[in-house]
Amino acid sequence: MSFSRGSRKIFDNISLDIPRGKVTAIMGPSGTGKTTLLKLIGGQLKPDQGSICMDGNNVHELSRKDLYRLRKRMGMLFQSGALLTDINVFDNIAYPIREHTDLDESMIRSLVLMKLNAVGLRGARDLMPSELSGGMARRVAMARAIALDPVMVMYDEPFTGQDPISMGVLVNLIRSMNQSLHLSSIVVSHDVPETMSISDHIYLLSGGKIVAEGAPDALTNSDDPWTQQFIAGQPDGPVPFHFEAEPVMQDLLQE
């Protein structure tokens, strides 16, 4: 699959598999198009070439009605949480259930409380999104992502900007929900230790290509210098510390 924004090539003929029932991580430096990849999978963007298939359906050849039907089987956790700010936590989670089912309110209440209980926020049901901490907002968004019992959940930078406790909670939740709900998870992140601790398979993206892939252990032991620099967080290496410029002495001595 290839995708460009204007003249800038974001993905250059990449190919990847997301196995059912596993946690697959997409990692890479900022600006490599990780979030764009999730939008392509969700059908919000269209690739220039190639195709994206989910359960045998080519996402971009589906009619709007069929795409919406497919999206009911996908959950997505946005980086910002994307909670609707004018309704409370309970109504945010009830929103997709009310829209897509004919369940009565008592059943919806039970479902919402179960989803909230799974993320540990049953007691926060009456709070407004503005009253939640960043970690809590992401957990509520996680509960909303699983509201319709999807088969696949996509997590966009779930650990960014989280304190260690919230980070630990989110790491644990992603792994445990994947197992208990028999989900297929895609985690897009550049938080290396957290993502590696829960992933079954990792794709490393850079410059529009997949530069490495494999199980977390295999990537940790990789000899590839770029992979090593990214995983170990080394400041200098194949990705240089300095932005391209003339030599420092020459630059300093110039008038």
Added chain:
Amino acid sequence: MLDKLQLIGQKQLAIISRLGQATVFLYQILLTMPGVFIRPSLIVKQLYSTGVQTLVIILVAGTFVGMVLALQAYYVLVDFGAEESISQMVVLSLMRELGPVITGLLFAGRAGSALTAEIGLMKSTEQLSGMEMMAIDPMQRVMAPRVLAGFMALPILTAIFMAVGVLGGYLVAVHGVGIYEGVYWSLAQAKVDFYTDLMNGMIKSVVFGLVIVWIAVFEGHDSVPTSEGLGQATTRTVVHGSLAVLGLDFLLTALMFGDI
């Protein structure tokens, strides 16, 4: 020289392209409109935020405009001994022009800017994308109720503006400059034609309402999701909305009252 021509051409093409995008956007909203009627609570909520919350500014502005009109009419008419015709001038000005136009301008500033800011913020915080991914069409749930509510709210606000304007004029004419109360009301009643004056004014307000909310929701949806982009979109809504009201007012007046 060629560069300048090229630049002008590019700008013209950009404007036409944007107009096309806005038209397609409105068409998409209109397609989803039947679904909005199934959920009247969405329309009621938007009627409150676009209509009820604009009411105070309309009441205050309407009263003062009516009072000023009466005062100015008195200063002019008294020289000809025709000051008893104040009500005719106040009522006709309000119903034909000032009612729909000033209400439209205030609506663009108050409700239009709020709509753009709200939708722009929903876009920048990924709420619209979130709805899309929940298989919920934001056109139907977010845009269409707002367009419909704005379209319904402006004629009602215009009618209220006209009514309080006439009352404001009454205050100045009867209690301020001493025109006989019966003359004020009877002349107002006798000289106003329901179709020519009142209905034409209301038709204007319906057109203005649709255009203002169309501009407001399009600018919000099309805004660059940054604080600067949102500010620019809000400004564009007020500027384009106000200019559209004034431009369309001329066009509609020419069609309704003139022989152009």
